[in-house]
Structures are given as C-alpha cells and as structure tokens.
Amino acid sequence: MLEYDFMQHALIAGGIVALLAGVVGYFLVLRGQTFAGHALSHVGFAGATGAALVGASPMGGMIAVTLASGVAMGYLGDRLQGSDIAIGSVLSLSLGLGMLFLHFYTSYATQATALLFGNVLGVDVDTLWWLTLMALVSLAVLALLARPLLFVSLQPELAEARGVSLRRVSMLFLAIVALATAASVQIVGVLLVFTLMVGPGATAQKLTVRLGPGIVLAASIALAETWLGITLAYVTDWPTSFWITALSTAGYLLASLYASRST
Amino acid sequence: MEVLRLDRVTVTFRDRRVLDDVSLMVEQNQFIGVLGPNGAGKTTLMRAILGLIRPDAGQITVLGQSGLRGNPDIGYMPQVRSANASLRLCGRDFVAIALHGHRWGWPRLNRQAWLDVDRALELVDARDLARRPLAELSGGQRQRLLLAQALIGRPRLLLLDEPLISLDPRHQHGVIELVRQVREALGITVLFSAHELNPLLPAIDQVLYLGHGHLALGPVDEVIQPDVLSRLYGAPIDVVRQNGRVFVMSGEVDVEKEEHCHDA
Numbered sequence A: 001m002l003e004y005d006f007m008q009h010a011l012i013a014g015g016i017v018a019l020l021a022g023v024v025g026y027f028l029v030l031r032g033q034t035f036a037g038h039a040l041s042h043v044g045f046a047g048a049t050g051a052a053l054v055g056a057s058p059m060g061g062m063i064a065v066t067l068a069s070g071v072a073m074g075y076l077g078d079r080l081q082g083s084d085i086a087i088g089s090v091l092s093l094s095l096g097l098g099m100l101f102l103h104f105y106t107s108y109a110t111q112a113t114a115l116l117f118g119n120v121l122g123v124d125v126d127t128l129w130w131l132t133l134m135a136l137v138s139l140a141v142l143a144l145l146a147r148p149l150l151f152v153s154l155q156p157e158l159a160e161a162r163g164v165s166l167r168r169v170s171m172l173f174l175a176i177v178a179l180a181t182a183a184s185v186q187i188v189g190v191l192l193v194f195t196l197m198v199g200p201g202a203t204a205q206k207l208t209v210r211l212g213p214g215i216v217l218a219a220s221i222a223l224a225e226t227w228l229g230i231t232l233a234y235v236t237d238w239p240t241s242f243w244i245t246a247l248s249t250a251g252y253l254l255a256s257l258y259a260s261r262s263t
Numbered sequence B: 001m002e003v004l005r006l007d008r009v010t011v012t013f014r015d016r017r018v019l020d021d022v023s024l025m026v027e028q029n030q031f032i033g034v035l036g037p038n039g040a041g042k043t044t045l046m047r048a049i050l051g052l053i054r055p056d057a058g059q060i061t062v063l064g065q066s067g068l069r070g071n072p073d074i075g076y077m078p079q080v081r082s083a084n085a086s087l088r089l090c091g092r093d094f095v096a097i098a099l100h101g102h103r104w105g106w107p108r109l110n111r112q113a114w115l116d117v118d119r120a121l122e123l124v125d126a127r128d129l130a131r132r133p134l135a136e137l138s139g140g141q142r143q144r145l146l147l148a149q150a151l152i153g154r155p156r157l158l159l160l161d162e163p164l165i166s167l168d169p170r171h172q173h174g175v176i177e178l179v180r181q182v183r184e185a186l187g188i189t190v191l192f193s194a195h196e197l198n199p200l201l202p203a204i205d206q207v208l209y210l211g212h213g214h215l216a217l218g219p220v221d222e223v224i225q226p227d228v229l230s231r232l233y234g235a236p237i238d239v240v241r242q243n244g245r246v247f248v249m250s251g252e253v254d255v256e257k258e259e260h261c262h263d264a
C-alpha cells in the first residue's frame, strides 16, 4: 500500500497529528479540560466553512478561529465555569452556522463530510507542510510551557504564590490545544477530535501513574491507533475515522480492565 | 532572628476591613496556631504574606524582604485544595512539580532535585504513599503529600491553611505531631491555621487570634483571656479551663464548636 502517494501522505499526516494530539491530550486530561478540545473543534467548523465561503483556505479559517477562541477561553478562565449552557449554545450555533455557510457554498457538498468526519486519505502536500509547521510550533511552545503548566494544573494556589500567572499559562496552553485541534480535524474531523485528543491521554493515565512515561505512552498510543486505523481502512475499505475511533475506544477499555485488575 | 513583620497593615475587600491596622513580629523557630471564627481573615492574612493580596496600607516584611510575590522562602499549603482527588498521577511526581515549577521549560529534574523531593517525602513519612496515584489515597494521606509539597525548596516560613480540615481526631493529632517534628528538624517558623485550639495546645509556642479586623499574638495563656478575646469577638467572652483544655465561651455556647459546625 506504500506505493500510493495518498497512502504515504495519510501515514505521514496521521503520524504528525497523532504525536501532537497525544502529547497535548495528556495535559488536557490531566487538567480535566477535555471539554475544551471538543468545544474548539466545533467553533473551528464555522471558521473553516466561513473561510471556504469567502474563498479563503478552510484550514486557515479553522486555525484562525480555533486560535482566537482558545486564547479567549484561557483569558476568561474560571469565569467560564458553571456556564455550560452558554457554552453549549455557542457550540451548537457554531455547527449551525457552519452548515449555513456550506449551504451557500453549494459546490462544497463533500467538504461537509470531510470536515465533520475527517479525510486523511485526501491530504495534499501543502497540508502536510502546514501540519508539520503547526506540530513543530505547538510542541516547541509546549516544551517551554510544560513545567509552569503542570504546576498551575496541579496546584494553582501554590503556583500563583510562586509568581506564576495563571491566566498567561492558560491562554498559551489553550492556544496550543487550538492548533492541535485544528490539526486533528484534518485526520478525524470535527466530530471525532475527542478520539485523538482525549483517548490516548486517558488510556496512558490508566496504564502508568508516572508523568514522563505517561506522556511518551500517550503519544505512542495515538500513533499506533492512527497508523493501524489507516492500514485497516486500506485493507477493509471502511472509513479511517471509524477504525481510529474503534481502536481508541478499545484501547481505553482494555487499559481500564488492566488498571482495575492490577489494584 | 525576625522572620515575619507586619507594620500597620490594612486589607479591605470592598468596604469590609478584614485586617484593620494590624502589626506583629514573629521570630524564627516558632510554631504558631492561627485561630479565629469563619471569615476572621486567616486565609487573607496568609495570602497577604505571600504577596497574593496587596495591603491597602502598611508593609509586610518576610525575612527582610517586602512587597515580593513568589518569595521562594515561603512554603504554602492552601486551604482550597482543588480537584486533585481524581488525579491519576503518583504522589512523587505530584510533589516534584512544585520544585522550580514556576520556571519555563520541560519538567526534568536532576539527581539533586529528586533527592530534595525524596527528602521532603521522608520528612512526612510518605515515601511509600508517593508511589500510588493521588486518586487512590485517603484525604489524610493526600494531606501528607501536600505538606511535603509545601516543604519543598527548603522554605524558612511555612504557611499551612487549615491542614486539619476533614481529618478525624487521630489523624489531626498525626498531622500536628508531623508539623511539630518538621518544625523541630528544620528550625523554621510555622503558621498553622485551625478551627479548634485544643488539639494544637501541646504543640504550639504561640497563638495568633484574629477577629473583627484585629489580632492578638502571644503565648496561649496571655492571648486566650476573656478581655483579649472579647475585643476580638466584639462580644463578651468567657474562657473556661478544664483538665488542660481551654474552652472559649460566649454565654453558654462554646464559640469554636458553634462557629465551625460547618466542618463536620
């Protein structure tokens, strides 16, 4: 299967995004902020379709909107807590708006499924470069941010007392989450970002209680699930997104079984 | 040596004066019980010492430095202990994250740093606990890890905000004894806020009583007096001593029990 360009592209894109989503997702799960990834992908849908409507690149629109929303969420911070209904309404509205934009942009009928459920087999060289750039930037910033981010996540009061700005850390981290989300959408789509961002991190935390090994494990699980998913899709001709979600769920269930047996 | 000094400090929230022109001086190697009813300002005092709240007037000096946020010489165990109860991370990594946690970078610690972490865990006798995830520890066991975390970085002033909350009497005694030993081993000053005086009596050197914007600091026998406490409560207070225990009474009511029944 490696003789086909589209398979090579799929495996490379999937690999890059899996590493990014796995690492970022580990922190997301540790912070109990998994909802943020979900929320950002929905808002991004409106961004992507809106951009397509005005003739701009859907991916550019998605990145711009998720980034802006991520930073805004970080800025608002605690004030977002308890406003589930308001957030839920914004999310639904975003999906609705996205559908409206698509409606006006009729020539993009297939775009909807690609955005909602992903289209890893359709990744072109340009997108590959974009994904690489996003992953490099996100991981570089995360590498710098990791220590204060963990401190703030685990002991906000103590971190504040040591002079860490909770708001700055939160804004930076959600900007990284936004990029990881926009990248994940290219592989599994808006509706299934959860599988790539949250599944591996949560599975890793079932398997190890150590920090370093946990991060490595989350990235490895994401990578394995994505590559295996793409291969199974090639063999069975079923959608890649189905296989990745199936593997992600199975992985989490097995890890939970293992965790409950070993205690 | 002087560890902490407040010079005519006033802290207000909107129109409420939580600390009203208070001054105090604390020496090295003191175990100080911080008491006072709900809302008296125990947490506010600690947050002001840490530089998280700016006083409206006056000056706070910690180990010769004032107006400094992020002073590494202060160890702190906050009262609001956030959602750590479901954390699937082992105690050792949890404690370690407080070491240089404010610096940018990847959380890699060198050998020396891990020795520091293990030393803090050793101090609270939690080496074995620290291998398990926080989600699987009891409240009291988690408390010990939090104490270890407050001790990291060799602080010279330790602020513990209600470390006895949600502990049964046996574990309360355990934590007090632990803090007493740590204080003795390190020769540092500890401010330890609590809602009941009696469990602290055998361990503390002084008591810092807060109420109505004012405070009184001194040995238990001098501070726990009807006239001093009546001023702090703004109401007539009786002090009853019985079998080495002290009861602060307003009329027929034990104020500590009354004020703090919400803890139960």
Ligand SMILES: Nc1ncnc2c1ncn2[C@@H]1O[C@H](COP(=O)(O)OP(=O)(O)OP(=O)(O)O)[C@@H](O)[C@H]1O
Pocket (backbone or CB within 6 Å): B013, B014, B016, B018, B036, B037, B038, B039, B040, B041, B042, B043, B044, B045, B079
């Ligand atoms: N951020 C804030 N904004 C407004 N008022 C505040 C704030 N923090 C504290 N207060 C008020 O200041 C007073 C002192 O609060 P503080 O938390 O210091 O009391 P405490 O002695 O620690 O009480 P407790 O025993 O309940 O922990 C209270 O009346 C409280 O309502």
Ligand SMILES: [Mg+2]
Pocket (backbone or CB within 6 Å): B042, B043, B044, B079, B161
């Ligand atoms: Mg308090």
